[in-house]
Amino acid sequence: MKNLFFLIYVALLFFVPAKEISAQSTGYNPHKAFDPFFDNQPGTVYRSADGQPGPDYWTNRANYLITATLDTVQKSISANETITYANNSPDKLSFLWLQLGQNRFAKDSRGAAVASQIFNSKRFIGGFNIQSVAIAFDGKFTKADFIITDTRMQIRLPRALEAKGGTIKIRINYSFKIAPIGNGRSGWMHTRNGTIYDVAQWYPRMAVYDDLVGWNLLPFLGAGEFYLDYGNFDIYINVPWDQVVASSGTLENPEKVLSPTTISRLKKAATSNKTVVIRSGKDIHNLQSRPAHTGRLTWHFKMKNSRDFSWAASKAFLWDAAKANLPDNKTTLAMALYPVESAGKNAWNRATEYLKHSIEIFSKQWFPYPYPSATTIGGPVGGMEYPGIVFCSWRSKNNSLWMITNHEIGHTWFPMIVGSSERKNAWMDEGFNTFIDIYATQAFNHGEFAPKSDHEYNPQGGSPARDIVPLMLNPKAPPIITYADAFPRKLLHPVSYYKTALGLVMLREYILGHNRFDYAFRTYIKRWAYKHPSPLDFFRTMNNASGENLNWFWKGWFVKKWTLDQAVTSVKYVHNDPTQGALITLENKNQLVMPVTLKITESNGRTEIVNLPVEIWERSGKYTFRFNSTSRLEKVVVDPDKVLPDVDDSNNVWSAGKP
Ligand SMILES: [Zn+2]
Known part of the structure; x- marks a missing residue:
């Protein structure tokens, strides 16, 4: 994000x-530091x-079958969802919890009360309208006993779900109004050629049950993102004929929803390192670019082993694609969909290139990209990651478009592949992702x-x-x-x-x-x-x-939030003779410790870099060592390359000339 x-x-x-x-x-107290x-x-x-998963490590799984209808007049979605939930834990579960992300927009939601910075439209009142909830242990659905508390729903089971492999089906009928532009992680906006919908948190999702706390039930307030189990998705999205839909998953029925020309361009892109135009500005106004010219079409997507599924729809989308090369001669398809307002040679015309190269760099350096496609959407959401699809600002261009594309797709590795809890530990996805982005930015197109x-x-x-x-x-x-x-x-x-x-x-x-x-x-x-x-x-x-x-x-x-202050405090000579060696005293003045790097310059012009391990601080904050000097020292500098966050660098330099 x-x-x-x-x-x-x-x-x-x-x-x-x-x-x-x-x-x-x-x-500084060494016993605290060590x-x-x-x-x-x-x-x-x-x-x-x-640090590895133990011999009995488990995760529960949730598979989703969802049939959804987009109403472009009401800007709403109605859907029927069937979750197949597998309890692989060693515990019997007498109740289940689901996340109702849309309830962040409900009247009097906790998130509205804390008014998180990314949900700045307080006036929009939305939330899930849950029409029915049913459960089935054995194929026969019965009405569920459930209670909704803010962004969470508890289903109280008539009998416990068995441990180590027990499964249950949950069927929910629901609808909601899509939040307008300005609502952080999803939303819609108007463009010259039509409305763009970035759709997310759009279905009730299973909360994670884990071995650390049991059910993870922190409410969705806005700043804390998501924590979800893995599963397979089978998704049907019904939209007016002129809408183009992109999603986390793979399109299963291209011949039903795309024209033969579009399909052949996609085939070309699948083997092309250069960006191929799948849908041009002319196509937007050309009826022949769509396989139907009236009524509605159902787009069918599938995705395996994912923690979430999101999608976008618009009749205003331009569409580019190219292949991204993965380790072991595998490929994936990188795609960008955006409105004509975003086009430009330093803008979204390069989005596919940025996406392709980000995926290639991360895959080579850390772990192969796992999905058959990767899509970036230029739309109302400024920057938000989902598995296989990311939402980026339609306004981004130049450096900021590279940065946001690289960052959002970087979330594939954290937290989509490595599934830490974003709601609790933002640093394990945002920080780790920012870290890999630093090196990807160096690697892309010669920096x-x-x-x-x-x-x-x-x-x-x-x-x-x-x-x-x-x-x-x-x-x-x-x-x-x-x-x-x-x-x-x-x-x-x-x-x-x-x-x-x-x-x-x-x-x-x-x-x-x-x-x-x-x-x-x-x-x-x-x-x-x-x-x-x-x-x-x-x-x-x-x-x-x-x-x-x-x-x-x-x-x-x-x-902790300890700070670092390394200092060089004195230089003396053995028997007052520089040719017998210099005694250099260092101090660690604050609670954070680090190994030490020193640059020592002698009056005869000789310079040397000295590296000292962190263990020098284990007993005391003061450390004196003998340096094999050959002449008087001119200068001793701590952290000469300024690679450490030393909060006071006024004591980082010792000079012979200093009083
Ligand atoms: Zn992020």
Whole structure:
């Protein structure tokens, strides 16, 4: 999800009143920095101590069969949904919980009360109109006993759903009005050639039952996104004949809903590295571009092993496509659909190219893209990710179109493949995604838009580690692990995107190196693909696969909001003779610890880089070591490349000339 309130956030991040910023040293206690943290919590049969899913790990599954009708006059959807829910847990379930995302727009919703920044249209009153709920253990449906509380529905079962493989069907008839433009994660907008509908949170979805808390039932307030189980989708969408529908899934009946020309262009795109126009501006006004010229058509889509399904529809869509090349000679189809207002050679005409290359880069570097297609929609939603489809602002162009396309499709890896809880741990999807975006931006087209510098990461464009210092010192900034909805509004993005991504950059570039970091991070992705990792599973996997006990870093950077202040405080010589060696004293003045890099310049012109491990801080905040000097030292600089967020760099340099 993209931060829509860039200016406010930048103002807050970088123009904090002086009285709120203090680089005063906060003191250092080595026993706090190096305490055992989670070392005394053993693994379980569900989550092993080394961070992998345990021998008895399970996830429940939810398959969805939905028949939906789009009413373009009322701007509403009515649908019939059948969920097949499998309880793979070791527990019998006497009740079930579902998420009713649309109820965020209901009158008096909790989300309206907290008025999250991304849902700024308070006047729209919507919500699910649930007409019927029925359940079947054995094929015969009976009326369900249910209660709705805000964005959640509980179904109380007449008998418990069996553990370890028990299944139940839930059938729900419902309708809702689609939220208008300005409502964050879905909505509609008018364009010159017709309305665009970005449709999401459009069906009651099973809440996740897991081994950590049981049912995950934080309400949908707006800022916290989603946490969903995996399953298969079989979706029928009935729309007026002139609507073009794009979705998370694969189109099963192209011959029924597309013209022969459109189908042949799609075939061409499936083997083309260059963008192919599937539907042009002329086609929008040409009846022959559609297989029917009256009535309605039903688009049938399927998707396997996905945590969600979203779609978009419009008669105003232009449509481009190209193949994206995946590892092992596989391919997927990258597509962009957008209104004529978005077209332009530095605008949406390049969206397919951005999407294709993002997918190729992420697939090669981390884990193969898993779906047969990937679609980006230019429409009313500024930036929002769903599996196989992303919604981006129709206004985006240049750098911002690359950035938003790259970021939203980057969410395929976090949280669509690695299924962490967005509602609780925004950093595990937003931050991890921002991190992989940094390197993708370097890799794309010889760094055309590099280095990544935008409202998600390093907005000032200088040293990302030094530019984050005001945030580190901002007393209102919560720790990274804070639940998404508990963040002060303007600090969710700086902390969960920027600070998290920078933490991983420091791990990769400074603490572990590329080889060890990449092996560990890929191990995390592979282990937890299509599963639900917790923060501890990530920390444990990284510790084990990299071979470092990084608890000091997890605790200081992610769990606490400790700050770093490394200093070089004195230089003396052995027997006052520089040729016998220099005694350099360093101090760690604040609670966060890091390995130390020093650049030492001697008066005879010799320079040397000295790397010291983090263990120098295990006993004390003061550390003196002997450097094999050959002449008097001219200068000693801590963190010479400014890669660490040192909150006070006035003590980072020792000079011979200084008093
Ligand atoms: Zn995001």
